[in-house]
Amino acid sequence: MSDLYEVRVIRMEAPSTVVLAVQVVASEPVPIPNDLSFALGLLRDACNAKAPLAREVSGDDLRDEGWASANTSRFVRAVRRSKVANAPPKAAVPSPTHPYWRRGKFMRAELRIQVTDPRWLAHLDRGTVWRSRAYQVAQSHERGPSARSAGAARAGAFVWIPREACLALGDWTAKLPPLIEAPALSPSSYEVVARLRGSAVNALELQAWKGRAVAVEAGSRTQYGALGCVDSRGAIGLVLPGAAGVGGGLVSGVKSIGLMEPKPGRSGTALRQSDVLRSVPVTVAKLQRSGTEVALELRLPPLGSSLGIKSETDILNLMVAPLRKGTALDLEPAPLSKALELELEACGLEGAEALNELLPELARKYVASFALSRPPKQRPARFDALSHERVRELLAAPWPTAKLSFRVTDPKWIAHLSLEAFRSVAVAAAAPAPRPRRPAPRPKTASQTPTPERLVLVQTAKRLRDSRVWSAECVGTTLRFRSGLWSQSVRNERRAAFPSEEKAKVALDRAVAARRREGYRPGQRLEQAQATLAARLGLVLEAGEGTLVVRGVGPPAEKIRVEGLTWFKPGDEISAFSARALSAHVESPEELATALEHVPPGESVVLDARRVAARVGAGIEVVLR
Numbered sequence: 001m002s003d004l005y006e007v008r009v010i011r012m013e014a015p016s017t018v019v020l021a022v023q024v025v026a027s028e029p030v031p032i033p034n035d036l037s038f039a040l041g042l043l044r045d046a047c048n049a050k051a052p053l054a055r056e057v058s059g060d061d062l063r064d065e066g067w068a069s070a071n072t073s074r075f076v077r078a079v080r081r082s083k084v085a086n087a088p089p090k091a092a093v094p095s096p097t098h099p100y101w102r103r104g105k106f107m108r109a110e111l112r113i114q115v116t117d118p119r120w121l122a123h124l125d126r127g128t129v130w131r132s133r134a135y136q137v138a139q140s141h142e143r144g145p146s147a148r149s150a151g152a153a154r155a156g157a158f159v160w161i162p163r164e165a166c167l168a169l170g171d172w173t174a175k176l177p178p179l180i181e182a183p184a185l186s187p188s189s190y191e192v193v194a195r196l197r198g199s200a201v202n203a204l205e206l207q208a209w210k211g212r213a214v215a216v217e218a219g220s221r222t223q224y225g226a227l228g229c230v231d232s233r234g235a236i237g238l239v240l241p242g243a244a245g246v247g248g249g250l251v252s253g254v255k256s257i258g259l260m261e262p263k264p265g266r267s268g269t270a271l272r273q274s275d276v277l278r279s280v281p282v283t284v285a286k287l288q289r290s291g292t293e294v295a296l297e298l299r300l301p302p303l304g305s306s307l308g309i310k311s312e313t314d315i316l317n318l319m320v321a322p323l324r325k326g327t328a329l330d331l332e333p334a335p336l337s338k339a340l341e342l343e344l345e346a347c348g349l350e351g352a353e354a355l356n357e358l359l360p361e362l363a364r365k366y367v368a369s370f371a372l373s374r375p376p377k378q379r380p381a382r383f384d385a386l387s388h389e390r391v392r393e394l395l396a397a398p399w400p401t402a403k404l405s406f407r408v409t410d411p412k413w414i415a416h417l418s419l420e421a422f423r424s425v426a427v428a429a430a431a432p433a434p435r436p437r438r439p440a441p442r443p444k445t446a447s448q449t450p451t452p453e454r455l456v457l458v459q460t461a462k463r464l465r466d467s468r469v470w471s472a473e474c475v476g477t478t479l480r481f482r483s484g485l486w487s488q489s490v491r492n493e494r495r496a497a498f499p500s501e502e503k504a505k506v507a508l509d510r511a512v513a514a515r516r517r518e519g520y521r522p523g524q525r526l527e528q529a530q531a532t533l534a535a536r537l538g539l540v541l542e543a544g545e546g547t548l549v550v551r552g553v554g555p556p557a558e559k560i561r562v563e564g565l566t567w568f569k570p571g572d573e574i575s576a577f578s579a580r581a582l583s584a585h586v587e588s589p590e591e592l593a594t595a596l597e598h599v600p601p602g603e604s605v606v607l608d609a610r611r612v613a614a615r616v617g618a619g620i621e622v623v624l625r
Contacts, residue, residue, distance in 0.1 A: 002468070002484055002492055003131040004030050007042055010110065011126055015118040016077075018043075024106035025131070032109045033136040034081040037068040039113045041134025043076075043120060051123035060186035067186065068137035077114045084109040097496060097507045102514055157262035158213060159184045159273050160391050161226065161239060164299070165246045165280045172237050172250070173424050175229035177211040179395055182226040182241040183260055184270040187215070190224075195258035203230040206257070213260040214238075218251050224260065241271055245279040273383040273391055277303045281426030285401060287419045292368070292411050296404040298427060302395060303380045307372075307402060307427075312363035315370050315406045319414065320355070322421035331355075334416040336366070366413050370406035454543070455508070456523035456590040457515050458486070467582070469523075469591060470515050477504050481511065486584045486595070523594030532593040536601075536625045539568060543588040547610075548574040568609065568620070576608040599624055 004026045010019045020042065022032050032038075041062050047054035057075065061067045087107045092098035115121055161180040166173050183190060192215045196205060206227065214227045216236055225248060228237035236257065239248040286297035300307065308314065320340070323331040331337035340355060343362055378400065383391055408414055459468040470483040477498045484491040498504040516522075524532060533539055540552030550572040576585045577592065579599045586592040599605055606621045 002026060003133055005032075005042070005132045005134065007046070007130055007132050009124050009126050009128045012121070012124070013112075016116070016121065017112065017114045018121050018124055020111045020113065021108065022111055023108040026106075030107075030135075032081065032084070032107055032111070034079055034111075035136045035138075036072045036076045036079055036141050037062075037137040038134055039079045039111060040068075040072050040076050041137070042111070042132050043113065043115070043124075045132040045134055046128065046130045047123050052119040053123065056120075056188055058186050058188040061188055062134070062137060064186065065138050067189075069140060070142050072138060073116075073141050075116055075120050077116050079114075080112045082110050082112070097498075097510070102510065104517075156270050157185055157189065158182065158388060159241060159271055159276050160388075160395055161241055161246055161276055162280055162302075162395055164283050164301070165276060166228070166239060166248065167281060167283070167424050167426050168246070169228075169237070169239070169248050170424060172229055172231075175237065176239070177228075179392060180211045180226045180228065180239055181213055182239060182276075183213045183224055184241070184272075185262070187222075187224045187260075189263060190215070190260040191263055192258035193261050195256050197256040201236075201254050201257055202234060203232070206230050206236075209257075209259065215258050215260055216251055216254055217256045218254045223251060227257075241276055246276070273386075274303065277301060277383060282307060283427060284419065284422035284425070287417065287422065289414060289417060292409070292414070293405065293407045294414055294417060298402040298404055300375065300400045300402060302383070302399060304378075307374065309370075309372055309404065312367040312370065313360045315367045316359050316363045318427060319366070319408075319417065320359070321425045321427070322416060332416070335412040336414075336416065339366075339413070366409055368407045368409050370404070373403040375400040375402055454526065454588060454590060455512060456588065456594060457512065457520035458523050458594055459515075459518065459520045468520075469584075470520055471588065471591070472508055472511055474504055474508050477501050479504055479508055479511070482587070486582070488585060491587075523590050524597075526590060529589040529593035532596065533589055536596060537607075537622065541574070541589045541592065544573060546575075546587055548586060548589065548592060550574070573610045574607050575610070577605050578608075579603060579605040596624065601625055 004024065006023045006025050008021045008023075010021050012018055022042070024030055024032065040057065044053060044057050044059075044062060053075070061071070085108050086105050088100050089098075092100035158181050161182050163173065163176045163178050163180070166176055166180075169176075190213070207230075209227050210229065212227055214225065216223045216225075216238055223238055223240075225241070226239040228239045228248065230236055231250070233252075234254065235250045235252045236254055237248065238251050239246060280301040280303070282301065283299045284296055285299040286295075288295045298307070309318070319336060320331070323334055323337050331340070340358075340362070344355065344358060381394055383394070386394070454471060454473045457470045457472075459470070467486045468483065469486045470481070473480045473482075477500060479496045479498070481494045481496075482491040496507065498507060523529075530540065533541055538553065539550055541548045542551050543549070550568045550570055552570065553568050574586070574592070576583065577595065578584075580603065582595060582598050584591070584595045586595060596605070601624055604621050604623050606619050609620055
């Protein structure tokens with residue numbers, strides 16, 4: 001997201017009052033709201049890391065409507081807007097081609113902001129200037145601090161994470177306690193207590209803190225999560241909860257660590273207990289193996305699971321699961337691995353790359369029969385409506401289980417199976433279906449979507465990582481504009497439709513001219529870009545949905561390091577590249593070719609690639625020609 005406003009301190013009227021000049025700098029319809037949450041966002045964007053306001057209000061808070069509605073009035077008492085000038089006419093708001101947006105003179109106003117404590121203005125002085133991306137977060141504001149007690153605040157401030165939700169963290173998952181209490185609100189809703197520093201940060205001192213919410217200071221930043229484990233070298237396993245799943249990792253070089261306790265009266269949009277439990281997979285609780293037969297007891301998540309084991313394909317996929325090396329394509333050594341690799345070679349496939357597609361064809365060759373006994377159906381508890389302690393009791397109680405037994409055609413196919421092998425492996429709900437082959441493309445006709453005309457312009461900054469990119473795409477009578485920092489994947493997008501292709505092209509020319517006046521320079525056009533990429537990388541690329549798609553592969557450039565893939569294949573996607581001088585997110589051949597102009601021949605770049613068919617990501621480092 002690009003900057004929306006330029007803000008300047010006109011004067012400090014009193015210890016708790018400041019007058020700001022706010023100027024719109026984005027060439028799009030953005031207002032200057034007379035709103036408390038907008039005012040708080042402006043003040044927060046001016047903060048450095050040590051400012052009192054920065055320690056109380058985080059960026060996550062300012063994107064949380066629930067938090068802003070409940071807490072903004074704790075910081076901003078009143079806002080008054082005056083001296084409004086150059087406001088866009090009503091006709092310009094829905095039309096990005098209106099003459100108003102070509103004038104370069106946008107809305108400005110003064111805001112008089114009164115805060116509840118002089119500390120919230122401590123980082124400002126007369127004449128201070130900064131850029132801001134603030135916006136009105138909440139439509140209404142509660143007046144005065146919340147009357148919730150500290151006990152009530154704690155009830156909504158934490159969620160319980162079962163150990164099974166952390167399987168993606170790898171080998172140290174087994175070291176985690178069965179239940180982990182993690183923060184559910186943004187970091188500014190907590191205070192750090194009982195902080196340990198220096199030599200006090202060791203496994204013995206932290207034993208009693210395992211499974212509790214902590215703030216960990218390491219290097220130049222502080223991370224907030226739950227303490228999972230501490231290894232012998234002092235590295236801390238930190239569990240990080242999220243609505244999309246549980247993450248985390250080992251944190252080294254810890255300077256300090258402290259417990260997180262909720263601040264009274266703070267609230268906001270919290271991570272829900274049900275969000276966490278949806279990421280809990282089916283796991284193997286018991287395993288018995290005898291000859292060609294295997295009996296498993298499967299532990300089912302508290303919210304239930306479809307347990308999509310319906311065919312021999314699902315059983316073979318379960319047998320392969322402990323052999324997979326994370327996201328890599330190779331399998332751990334085992335008789336089953338060797339047999340499957342030979343099957344792949346016989347089909348003319350490369351390594352284990354197409355294993356997911358081949359499993360349905362091979363399943364009955366390895367699996368003779370199977371039987372599944374499911375538990376009685378029960379309505380899962382409504383965890384979001386229960387108290388924090390009641391949730392802990394339910395998660396600590398025995399979970400429902402299912403019985404699975406299967407027989408294979410040769411005992412060596414299950415020689416690698418053990419309970420230890422499944423310690424950090426989730427039981428897949430269902431094996432992936434074979435990927436349908438794409439039909440041959442039909443010849444284009446006049447009625448089909450026309451080929452887009454795409455232009456890329458770049459505004460180069462002194463530090464290349466601060467450079468900006470602007471692209472315009474004309475498809476028939478529709479224009480699509482995208483802009484943002486080259487180093488970030490988030491782009492502002494705006495679309496406009498016109499009565500005819502001629503008027504669309506006129507609007508495109510005007511938009512390009514406006515960017516040129518702002519210091520943007522043209523990037524490579526499509527034909528030139530494709531020639532550049534073929535010459536320097538040995539790849540033929542085309543624009544996809546926010547990524548580049550490989551359509552042809554020529555003689556490769558010199559490879560230095562490859563993670564997960566041997567080399568590119570048609571259909572692979574490239575989303576970004578990084579080099580010594582520049583890291584950039586790229587969405588079109590024109591963007592990548594223009595970015596490579598900053599990398600001299602003989603220097604290496606890393607391409608972030610993804611093989612869609614095998615669902616594998618990789619980093620490929622090559623030397624540019």
